[in-house]
Amino acid sequence: MELLMAILAGLLFSTGVYMLLQKQILRIIIGTALLSHGAHLLIITMGKLNRGGPPILSEGVTKYVDPLPQALILTSIVISFGVTSFLLVLAYRAYQKNGTDNMEKLRGNNHE
Amino acid sequence: MSNLAILPILLPLLTGIMLVFINKQKTLVKVITGIMVFVNLAVVSWIGSVVFQEGPLVLEAGDWPAPFGIVIVADQLAMVLVITTNLIAVASAFYAFRSLDEQRERYYFYALFQLLIAGVSGAFLTGDLFNLFVFFEVLLMASYGLIVLGGTKEQLRESLKYILINLFSSILFVTTVAFLYSVVGTVNMAQLAERVADVEQQGILTTIAILLFLVFATKGALFPLYFWLPRSYSAPPTVISALFGALLTKVGVYSILRVFSLIFIYKLEFTHQFFIYMAGFTILFGVIGALSTNNVKLIVAYNIIPAVGFMMAGIGVFSATALAGTIYYLVHDMIIKAALFFLVGTMAAISGTYDLRKMGGLIKHHPLLGWMFFIAALALAGLPPFSGFIGKFLLLKGAVEEDHYGIVAVGLIGSLLILLSIIKIFLNGFWGEARLAPEQEKASENGRLFPVALLLIFTIALGLGAEFFYPGIQGIADSLVDPSIYIDAVIKE
Amino acid sequence: MLHLAVLAPFLAAVLIPFFYKALRKIHTGWFVLPVPLLLFLFLSTYFKDVWRGVHNVYTLDWIPSLGINFSLYIDGLSLFFALLITGIGTLVVLYSIYYLHITEKLGHFYVYLLLFMGAMLGVVLSDNLFILYTFWELTSISSFLLIGYWYYREGSKYGALKSMLITVFGGLSMLGGFLLLYTVTGTPSIREIIERSDLVLNDTAFPWILILILLGAFTKSAQFPFHTWLPDAMEAPTPVSAFLHSATMVKAGLYLVARLSLLFAGNDLFFILVTGFGLLTLCWGSYMAVRQTDLKAILAYSTISQLGMIMAMLGFGTGVAILAAVFHILNHATFKGSLFMVAGIVDHETGTRDIRRLGGLFTFMPITATLAFFGTFSMAGFPLPIFNGFLSKEMFFESSRHFEHASPLVETVAPVLPVLAVLGSIFTFVYSVMLFFRTFAGKQRDTLEKKPHEAPFGMLVSPLILVSLIVIIALLPNFFNERLLAPAVAAINGEHFESHIKFWHGWGNPALYMSLIVLAVGTFLYLIRTKWESFYQILPGKLSAAKSYDAIVNGIFKGSTSLTRAYMTGSIRSYMAYILVFFIILISVTMTVTDGFAMSLEDLAPLAVPEFSIAVIMAAAAIGTVLMKNRIAAILVLGIVGYGLSLLFVFFRAPDLALTQLIVETVTVALFLLCFYHLPDLKKEYQSARKKVVNLVISVSVGVIVTLVAISSHSTKLFEPISDYFIENSYELGGGDNIVNVILVDFRGLDTMLEILVLGLAAIGIYSMIKLKGKKGENE
Numbered sequence A: 001m002e003l004l005m006a007i008l009a010g011l012l013f014s015t016g017v018y019m020l021l022q023k024q025i026l027r028i029i030i031g032t033a034l035l036s037h038g039a040h041l042l043i044i045t046m047g048k049l050n051r052g053g054p055p056i057l058s059e060g061v062t063k064y065v066d067p068l069p070q071a072l073i074l075t076s077i078v079i080s081f082g083v084t085s086f087l088l089v090l091a092y093r094a095y096q097k098n099g100t101d102n103m104e105k106l107r108g109n110n111h112e
Numbered sequence B: 001m002s003n004l005a006i007l008p009i010l011l012p013l014l015t016g017i018m019l020v021f022i023n024k025q026k027t028l029v030k031v032i033t034g035i036m037v038f039v040n041l042a043v044v045s046w047i048g049s050v051v052f053q054e055g056p057l058v059l060e061a062g063d064w065p066a067p068f069g070i071v072i073v074a075d076q077l078a079m080v081l082v083i084t085t086n087l088i089a090v091a092s093a094f095y096a097f098r099s100l101d102e103q104r105e106r107y108y109f110y111a112l113f114q115l116l117i118a119g120v121s122g123a124f125l126t127g128d129l130f131n132l133f134v135f136f137e138v139l140l141m142a143s144y145g146l147i148v149l150g151g152t153k154e155q156l157r158e159s160l161k162y163i164l165i166n167l168f169s170s171i172l173f174v175t176t177v178a179f180l181y182s183v184v185g186t187v188n189m190a191q192l193a194e195r196v197a198d199v200e201q202q203g204i205l206t207t208i209a210i211l212l213f214l215v216f217a218t219k220g221a222l223f224p225l226y227f228w229l230p231r232s233y234s235a236p237p238t239v240i241s242a243l244f245g246a247l248l249t250k251v252g253v254y255s256i257l258r259v260f261s262l263i264f265i266y267k268l269e270f271t272h273q274f275f276i277y278m279a280g281f282t283i284l285f286g287v288i289g290a291l292s293t294n295n296v297k298l299i300v301a302y303n304i305i306p307a308v309g310f311m312m313a314g315i316g317v318f319s320a321t322a323l324a325g326t327i328y329y330l331v332h333d334m335i336i337k338a339a340l341f342f343l344v345g346t347m348a349a350i351s352g353t354y355d356l357r358k359m360g361g362l363i364k365h366h367p368l369l370g371w372m373f374f375i376a377a378l379a380l381a382g383l384p385p386f387s388g389f390i391g392k393f394l395l396l397k398g399a400v401e402e403d404h405y406g407i408v409a410v411g412l413i414g415s416l417l418i419l420l421s422i423i424k425i426f427l428n429g430f431w432g433e434a435r436l437a438p439e440q441e442k443a444s445e446n447g448r449l450f451p452v453a454l455l456l457i458f459t460i461a462l463g464l465g466a467e468f469f470y471p472g473i474q475g476i477a478d479s480l481v482d483p484s485i486y487i488d489a490v491i492k493e
Numbered sequence C: 001m002l003h004l005a006v007l008a009p010f011l012a013a014v015l016i017p018f019f020y021k022a023l024r025k026i027h028t029g030w031f032v033l034p035v036p037l038l039l040f041l042f043l044s045t046y047f048k049d050v051w052r053g054v055h056n057v058y059t060l061d062w063i064p065s066l067g068i069n070f071s072l073y074i075d076g077l078s079l080f081f082a083l084l085i086t087g088i089g090t091l092v093v094l095y096s097i098y099y100l101h102i103t104e105k106l107g108h109f110y111v112y113l114l115l116f117m118g119a120m121l122g123v124v125l126s127d128n129l130f131i132l133y134t135f136w137e138l139t140s141i142s143s144f145l146l147i148g149y150w151y152y153r154e155g156s157k158y159g160a161l162k163s164m165l166i167t168v169f170g171g172l173s174m175l176g177g178f179l180l181l182y183t184v185t186g187t188p189s190i191r192e193i194i195e196r197s198d199l200v201l202n203d204t205a206f207p208w209i210l211i212l213i214l215l216g217a218f219t220k221s222a223q224f225p226f227h228t229w230l231p232d233a234m235e236a237p238t239p240v241s242a243f244l245h246s247a248t249m250v251k252a253g254l255y256l257v258a259r260l261s262l263l264f265a266g267n268d269l270f271f272i273l274v275t276g277f278g279l280l281t282l283c284w285g286s287y288m289a290v291r292q293t294d295l296k297a298i299l300a301y302s303t304i305s306q307l308g309m310i311m312a313m314l315g316f317g318t319g320v321a322i323l324a325a326v327f328h329i330l331n332h333a334t335f336k337g338s339l340f341m342v343a344g345i346v347d348h349e350t351g352t353r354d355i356r357r358l359g360g361l362f363t364f365m366p367i368t369a370t371l372a373f374f375g376t377f378s379m380a381g382f383p384l385p386i387f388n389g390f391l392s393k394e395m396f397f398e399s400s401r402h403f404e405h406a407s408p409l410v411e412t413v414a415p416v417l418p419v420l421a422v423l424g425s426i427f428t429f430v431y432s433v434m435l436f437f438r439t440f441a442g443k444q445r446d447t448l449e450k451k452p453h454e455a456p457f458g459m460l461v462s463p464l465i466l467v468s469l470i471v472i473i474a475l476l477p478n479f480f481n482e483r484l485l486a487p488a489v490a491a492i493n494g495e496h497f498e499s500h501i502k503f504w505h506g507w508g509n510p511a512l513y514m515s516l517i518v519l520a521v522g523t524f525l526y527l528i529r530t531k532w533e534s535f536y537q538i539l540p541g542k543l544s545a546a547k548s549y550d551a552i553v554n555g556i557f558k559g560s561t562s563l564t565r566a567y568m569t570g571s572i573r574s575y576m577a578y579i580l581v582f583f584i585i586l587i588s589v590t591m592t593v594t595d596g597f598a599m600s601l602e603d604l605a606p607l608a609v610p611e612f613s614i615a616v617i618m619a620a621a622a623i624g625t626v627l628m629k630n631r632i633a634a635i636l637v638l639g640i641v642g643y644g645l646s647l648l649f650v651f652f653r654a655p656d657l658a659l660t661q662l663i664v665e666t667v668t669v670a671l672f673l674l675c676f677y678h679l680p681d682l683k684k685e686y687q688s689a690r691k692k693v694v695n696l697v698i699s700v701s702v703g704v705i706v707t708l709v710a711i712s713s714h715s716t717k718l719f720e721p722i723s724d725y726f727i728e729n730s731y732e733l734g735g736g737d738n739i740v741n742v743i744l745v746d747f748r749g750l751d752t753m754l755e756i757l758v759l760g761l762a763a764i765g766i767y768s769m770i771k772l773k774g775k776k777g778e779n780e
Helices: A002-020 A025-046 A067-098 B002-021 B026-054 B076-099 B102-106 B109-125 B129-148 B153-184 B189-198 B205-220 B229-234 B238-262 B268-291 B296-302 B304-317 B320-351 B367-380 B387-401 B405-430 B438-442 B449-464 B466-480 B484-490 C002-022 C034-044 C047-051 C076-099 C106-125 C129-147 C154-185 C190-195 C197-201 C206-220 C226-235 C238-247 C249-259 C268-291 C295-316 C319-350 C366-380 C388-399 C408-413 C416-440 C457-475 C477-493 C510-527 C545-567 C572-593 C609-627 C631-651 C655-676 C689-715 C723-729 C739-747 C749-771
Strands: B057-060 B071-074 C056-063 C068-074
Touching: A002 A025, A002 C572, A002 C609, A002 C689, A025 A067, A025 B153, A025 C609, A025 C631, A025 C655, A025 C689, A067 B129, A067 B153, A067 C655, A067 C723, A067 C739, A067 C749, B002 B026, B002 B057, B002 B071, B002 B076, B002 B109, B002 C749, B026 B057, B026 B076, B026 B102, B026 B109, B071 B076, B071 B109, B071 B189, B071 B484, B076 B109, B076 B238, B076 B320, B076 B449, B076 B466, B102 B109, B109 B129, B109 B238, B109 C749, B129 B153, B129 B189, B129 B238, B129 C749, B153 B189, B153 B205, B153 B229, B153 C572, B153 C689, B189 B238, B189 B484, B205 B238, B205 B268, B205 C572, B205 C689, B229 B238, B229 B296, B229 B304, B238 B268, B238 B296, B238 B304, B238 B320, B238 B466, B268 B296, B268 B304, B268 B405, B268 C545, B296 B304, B296 B320, B296 B405, B304 B320, B304 B387, B304 B405, B320 B367, B320 B387, B320 B405, B320 B449, B320 B466, B367 B387, B367 B405, B367 B449, B387 B405, B387 B449, B387 C154, B405 C154, B405 C545, B449 B466, B466 C056, C002 C034, C002 C056, C002 C068, C002 C106, C034 C076, C034 C106, C047 C076, C047 C477, C068 C076, C068 C106, C068 C129, C076 C106, C076 C238, C076 C249, C076 C319, C076 C457, C076 C477, C106 C129, C106 C238, C106 C249, C129 C154, C129 C190, C129 C206, C129 C226, C129 C238, C129 C249, C154 C190, C154 C197, C154 C206, C154 C226, C154 C545, C190 C197, C197 C206, C206 C249, C206 C268, C226 C238, C226 C268, C226 C295, C226 C545, C238 C249, C238 C295, C238 C319, C249 C295, C249 C319, C268 C295, C268 C408, C268 C416, C295 C319, C295 C388, C295 C416, C319 C366, C319 C388, C319 C457, C319 C477, C366 C388, C366 C416, C366 C457, C388 C416, C388 C457, C388 C510, C416 C510, C457 C477, C572 C689, C609 C631, C631 C655, C655 C739, C723 C739, C739 C749
Parallel strands: none
Antiparallel strands: B057 B071, C056 C068
């Protein structure tokens, strides 16, 4: 299972990176979202998968899955949510102001 | 006593939050900012003196013992950087009072500014790798807010690139923390150090180390990862550029310094040797960038890069002398970069352009500005007796002692080119035929020079008064080459 | 006390601006004049110690922990230079009072001049390598400021930058050499280093030490091919040229070589480099001087050539050569100092320094002309007992012929040396004579802006004193030899050198014939100069050092610009691509080199159908986002990936995660839709096939690497994770059943608090971004 997840995460990274290399802001942002999904998937995979019950103390359960990665992912999810929202609004404003959503046209290299 | 360690984070954090709520009271915001930057500086200096006398202060947040809870470790290295950060904060606050437009002030500049300081201080102080990631996000989020503040075309354009690259490296950061956790089973830095030492950094660990290096090197703007820096740092108003230039990349360098002096020090012949090459290319490409433009702010922004290269060289050489050089240079560079950004910002404010080709003869009516710039330029190039010389001297001496002649040569050539790139501004901006309209000539500097003077005093003090500062810095470097000091301070058996 | 002497000019420099501001009516120079004069007198008191062989060392701590201490050392050599600096300094300040009009920015001028004087004293008195370096760079900086004194002139800017770049370049390489010396010997004290010379000579880094330090000396002392900054430095006011660029600063390099002679002497490489570059500079400088038409340019090239000659003598290293070198330093200061002042007077009184326009000035300014006569003929080495230049020139010829303890290498090159010495001196003779006759003899060639007349008396005093010295030294050479020169020679050589300077050595003296050859051929060449002047078209032609300098500096700027523009494209795609390629290469190399890959198939969770199906769907959706052409579809497909992830979390026993992921995903998708409602629809991306392939290769490689590192990390679990602590203590200490929650709010509460802060910051950022729509005017 871990191998499968590692491969899936790798695929998420691949597609994310591919999107990052595109021109349109929308695609790029989708890319970053894919990347964070991949990262979160990796974190949980790095703990041992499915060895024990969910990390909620209950009677009769002696083994639990590693709770720490879950906590880290939670923090990370919230943070990437914040960043993504910011980025979305920024993209919107940049489009409004510059009149294009094509990053190749946003080089701004007048070489002053 | 150890509760003190959180104050450098808590004070600006609470101030920042308070400023959000009283944002409407413009004067009050400024007054509070003005008072709090001094209070912060005083408090951190006091904590610093405690730390220097009595050793590191370790705060276990929520009283959870290390390595299980998060620890805040106020050791000498962290405190030196925190104090410098707060010094920059004082200068920046006063520069902002004089230079920032009302619009930007109203949209939470001072709150974001305080929170940025909180984030930077936290990054220096935390003893937990994941918590470092979180502090990175705090300071980055604050920097995102600052870099777009005002929403000019250029700002929006450049901040998109800035945020995207930082976002990518942040994602890489979490991923790497996960890998590390899988192998070593902890995120506490002291325990990481202990455990990595136990297994002598075997197998995949070096790869993970290099991944972490990549993350920090992207934030720290090393070759070939600095592309985002020059333009995004020159897009926002000067005071924001100065804050970024002085603080943000240094957090990256600090993280490399910390991680590669504490944790991953068992494959030096691979990792640190590689750092020396990185340092060399960073110095050269950075200064080449600085020579390539006539935009004064961009010249200063590019000059951040070779400085990072110098610091990296010291980490690569990894002797007590060279590390002392890195730390000295780190402090020096934070100060001098802020000063230079303020200076070119003032030049541009007077002449209404950033284009050097349109400036000239400024020294006639602005001699003070000119001579301050001249001193700053010499300090930047590392000429004695200013602060840059001491750092460079230590770095080069360390490199010579360890037979790394190549980086010495690059360092010396780099210094000359840095001088050329910055003296060009003096030569064409301050000397030469006056190009300005008479009313521009007479424009006053609006007291913007006070913060610069403050910073320059420290530059001179760090140079002439090196005997006062250097032994402490050398002490830090000595303790860096012996990680057990840090480990023992954090993990009490 | 000696420290005070070095620091006095700096202190004075601090006070001068106040005098300048407060007492505008009085020429600021008068306030400056006492400084060098008193220093001169004070330093003279060290004679008695030096004569007795007592060498004083004074140390003032600066950075003792780094071995950088302000230690001063005064022996014959330092005293000689220190007196030269303060003595000529006094005369130059006096001269400048008449030369610079009271309306000039005198405050600046004298501040720079005093800075220089202090720095120069520091150079010659320092015993500590790094203090010497500090003062050395300070002389470069003050020279920069003095050359750029008339900062609004393009020429001044150009000359200032050039001199600074070249001398700082030398200074930095010298610093490199000093660091090596320090590391090899373990001491920064020059005296102690010399005592440990065998350590240095036997070190493998020795050639580097030598070359790096000589680079410093050669650049400062304007040796070929670094001499090119000196002619451009003539943009400085003439008193500065007389002081820095002929009498003192340019001799710092000579001082350094002399000071370290004991360390290097007898080494073949040292001999070859110093003698070779010295003679080359002598010949090239004098050859080029003949071609110049500007008085100051002639003097500049002449200075270069004379510096080369002295350098060569230091390279010879014999007793008589060292004596000749020191003697010539003194003589050069007298005649070249006076000539610069004369050139300044001519410029001042006629408005031009172009010898093509000058001529016949003898009738208008006879005193100046007389002074010039002594200066030029002493410089030419004219064989009369009233020209000190002749005495040292003859000693130079003499020393070029004899080498004690010569190694085979020295023996081989020895025969060429006298020939080069004579050759260089012939041209020296030509330009000296030319300088005098074309300026002062003959008829006036051009109408000048000003009607020429004799200079005011005050302006003549300084050159008059120098010219008197020319004659006095020539007549009483041994008076100076015993008191001033011999101690200096002893300091350089390490032993007393018994000598007696004479004008006449008898007919059997070969040096006499060398002098006579110079006289005869020189006169001949001067008379037929129009016949061979066209030779200059061929040499230097394009090979001149000045052109090389321009080419290098322009090359640096142009090269930097084109290189930087080539990769700083401003395109986020290229930046990301660079970063990713670096990532791919670096990580794969690291993994290979450090043998990081590991894969263990043991202890894995079994593969189950539901997870597998979800994974397949997510993979398909992820690829789908790439292929979608419609923005809504792309966003929704992205949503599928997110919801798939939250389902996976459910299967992986992470209920909280699943819930959070679900909510966040929903909100994000909503936000996406909201925002992109306003953005244009996805367009077909027009990327070339090559770019697409590159993108594909990069992204696949990144994915593969991430997967490999993940598998390796998972397969090398070396330690038990710390999480057992959380499981054990969650209830007892944290008071909660849900361990993840307890970690979040308690064990790692700080993270959570900061995470909320990040959200808050994002909210502020978004708010101000939407509200503050950037007014046109930047505040800057």
